[in-house]
Amino acid sequence: MASTVIGAGITIEGEVTSDDDVVVQGTLRGKLVAKDAVTVESGGVVEADIAGGPVSVGGTVTGNIHSSDRVDLQNGAKVIGNVKATRITIADGAQFKGNVDMDV
Amino acid sequence: MARTTTRTDAREAVIGRSTRVRGKIAGDGDLLVDGSIEGDVTIRGDLTVSSGATLASNVDANAVTVRGDVEGDIAARGMVRIEAGARVRGDISGESFALEEGAEFAGRLDAQFDLPAELGGSGHTGKRR
Numbered sequence: 001m002a003s004t005v006i007g008a009g010i011t012i013e014g015e016v017t018s019d020d021d022v023v024v025q026g027t028l029r030g031k032l033v034a035k036d037a038v039t040v041e042s043g044g045v046v047e048a049d050i051a052g053g054p055v056s057v058g059g060t061v062t063g064n065i066h067s068s069d070r071v072d073l074q075n076g077a078k079v080i081g082n083v084k085a086t087r088i089t090i091a092d093g094a095q096f097k098g099n100v101d102m103d104v
Numbered sequence: 105m106a107r108t109t110t111r112t113d114a115r116e117a118v119i120g121r122s123t124r125v126r127g128k129i130a131g132d133g134d135l136l137v138d139g140s141i142e143g144d145v146t147i148r149g150d151l152t153v154s155s156g157a158t159l160a161s162n163v164d165a166n167a168v169t170v171r172g173d174v175e176g177d178i179a180a181r182g183m184v185r186i187e188a189g190a191r192v193r194g195d196i197s198g199e200s201f202a203l204e205e206g207a208e209f210a211g212r213l214d215a216q217f218d219l220p221a222e223l224g225g226s227g228h229t230g231k232r233r
Contacts, residue, residue: 003120007133010117014127014143020120030127 004034008043022052024059038067042076055085057094064098116149121156135165137172150182155189168198170207177211184215 003020006012010026021036024044031048032038038052044059054069057077065071067085075093084101116134119125123139134149140158145151151165157172167182170190178184180198188206197214 003118004123004139005116005118007117007131007135009133009149010129010131010135010147012125012127012129014125014129017124017126018120018139019122022120022123026117026131026133 006044040077042074049081119157144176153190162194 004018004022006024006026006028008025012027013029015031016022016028016033018034020034021038022032022034023039023041024046025041027045029047032046032050032052034052036053038050038055040046040057040059040061042058046061047063049063050061051066053067055065055067056072056074057079058074060078062080064081065079065083069085070087071083071085073079073090073094073096075091077094079096080098082099082101084103086103088100088102090096116136117131118136119139119141121138125141125143127143129135129141129143130146132148135145135147136152136154137157137159138154142160144162145159146164148166150167151163153159153170153172153174155171159172159174160176162176163174163178165180168178168180169185169187170192171187173191175193177194178196178198182198183200183202184196184198185202186192186204186207186209188204191208193210195212195214199215201213201215203209
């Protein structure tokens with residue numbers, strides 16, 4: 001379980017920085033930097049650039065995603081922004097608008 | 105962190121030990137802070153500031169429990185508990201207030217309470233600063 005959880009009823013406007021993993025079930029506007037996994041769950045809304053380890057999106061992200069590991073856009077995800085990661089999956093049912101940079 | 109996991113549900117937000125937030129936090133759930141926050145916190149639920157956590161925020165919440173450091177004003181609709189090891193600098197208002205031995209508090213206190221009988225009789229409601 002995650003050390004930081006932005007719950008469904010919570011809105012953060014600003015910058016979130018973590019050495020661990022972050023789960024977003026609510027709303028985050030600003031900037032998100034995590035050294036470990038970032039999970040945007042279904043219903044979660046991130047209007048921010050995300051930098052992290054493995055990034056998994058089931059909710060909505062408006063902003064660029066930069067992962068040191070992998071990015072998984074799950075069924076139901078809606079992502080508008082560029083994705084940079086070494087490995088990327090886009091599941092059937094995920095919506096994605098932006099560029100992919102896999103550093104090849 | 106085992107301690108935080110058991111308390112997590114969709115209505116609660118947890119700011120983990122190594123997590124830092126700079127900005128505003130608002131919402132209707134509870135908030136548990138193990139890390140640090142710089143910015144105002146306005147929630148409808150309860151706020152808990154763990155030992156080792158730091159808040160540089162004006163707080164507006166239901167019940168507030170502090171075991172860490174808070175610099176800023178606390179406005180609670182419910183109980184405010186400043187527990188042992190806590191350090192609070194700022195004004196506090198709330199429905200009721202508890203300051204444990206071993207807690208540090210510098211600020212103004214605005215809470216309704218009943219004066220004991222030997223200090224002006226029962227039934228009197230005082231306001232203390």
